[in-house]
Amino acid sequence: MSGHTAREVDLSVDLGSLELSNPVMSASGTFGYGDEDPELTQVRALGALVTKTVTLNPRAGNPPPRLCETPAGLLNSIGLQNVGIQTFAREILPRLQDLGPPVIVSVGGSTADDYARCAEILDRVECAALELNISCPNVASGLEFSRSPAEAAKVVRGVRRRTKRPIFAKLSPNVTDIVAVGRACVEEGADGLVAVNTFLGMAVDVEREQPVLPRVVGGLSGPAIRPLALCRVWELARCLPCPVIGVGGIVTARDALEFLLAGARAVQIGTANFREPARGAKVVAGLRTLLDEKGVNRLRDFVGRLRLPPTEVS
Numbered sequence: 001m002s003g004h005t006a007r008e009v010d011l012s013v014d015l016g017s018l019e020l021s022n023p024v025m026s027a028s029g030t031f032g033y034g035d036e037d038p039e040l041t042q043v044r045a046l047g048a049l050v051t052k053t054v055t056l057n058p059r060a061g062n063p064p065p066r067l068c069e070t071p072a073g074l075l076n077s078i079g080l081q082n083v084g085i086q087t088f089a090r091e092i093l094p095r096l097q098d099l100g101p102p103v104i105v106s107v108g109g110s111t112a113d114d115y116a117r118c119a120e121i122l123d124r125v126e127c128a129a130l131e132l133n134i135s136c137p138n139v140a141s142g143l144e145f146s147r148s149p150a151e152a153a154k155v156v157r158g159v160r161r162r163t164k165r166p167i168f169a170k171l172s173p174n175v176t177d178i179v180a181v182g183r184a185c186v187e188e189g190a191d192g193l194v195a196v197n198t199f200l201g202m203a204v205d206v207e208r209e210q211p212v213l214p215r216v217v218g219g220l221s222g223p224a225i226r227p228l229a230l231c232r233v234w235e236l237a238r239c240l241p242c243p244v245i246g247v248g249g250i251v252t253a254r255d256a257l258e259f260l261l262a263g264a265r266a267v268q269i270g271t272a273n274f275r276e277p278a279r280g281a282k283v284v285a286g287l288r289t290l291l292d293e294k295g296v297n298r299l300r301d302f303v304g305r306l307r308l309p310p311t312e313v314s
């Protein structure tokens, strides 16, 4: 055994009152409810588990095809298929508690009141935090509340009144000013922000002269969006005081370091799970090695350490 092992690096982070052993989480909707084969996913290694979005009532989701590969990316139009909050809380959530990592439940809704009612139900059961999906581009009722600061604020306000648990608002990148939306959420009591959900995109089948996805547009994810997501995370982290959780195109530990340097307190792995279900666990191991190589003992000292050129205008 070498005297200088990567295992010495302290990867723990805090997201307000929520302490995580490391900053790597699953991204909502890309890891099932979180209880896929634990051997395959190595879920125990993750800092936290984020479930797929659960809504007040069950949803069947959108008709197929729901996925379309694009250069370095994936277009999806799943449409929030889920069993509904009651069945989730009764039958699925208890199983997730045994997996090890803290469980963050992603909540969606068609109205602000839907979110509040879900929060009330979750307040009566065990879970670490709520992630409010106010940014799904794939549903007809328009769940992209985070396209407007006022609408986003309304959702967070309603949930804040019903729960003491940490609330993270997941933002849409499909806006002109993401900081304005983030600020509105924080002012209403969000403990942190998750940036970002998928970018609106579309693909056309040239032979059939039709859109590939039945709803025409879908959400773009994967490495194609990484620089775009990183930029949004940086903007939020430099302007707002709350923890920011970075998500978008992260595949490797090096990708994760980009987000952490830019100010993200934690990261989520999404599309990369489809190719390799244990990607998140590998990113955790890779972070230890890379930070150790850089001589960093505590991740907390590294977050936001981006060295800006002197010409950077603030």
Ligand SMILES: Cc1cc2nc3c(=O)[nH]c(=O)nc-3n(C[C@H](O)[C@H](O)[C@H](O)COP(=O)(O)O)c2cc1C
Pocket: 027, 028, 029, 030, 052, 053, 074, 076, 078, 080, 106, 133, 136, 170, 196, 197, 198, 220, 221, 222, 223, 225, 247, 248, 249, 250, 268, 269, 270, 271, 272
């Ligand atoms: C197939 C698929 C399903 C998704 N479902 C959800 C969801 O239910 N709730 C949510 O908040 N985000 C959902 N997302 C968005 C991801 O959580 C993530 O924000 C986005 O994909 C960007 O990260 P990535 O490039 O690492 O995938 C989904 C993404 C994909 C690809």
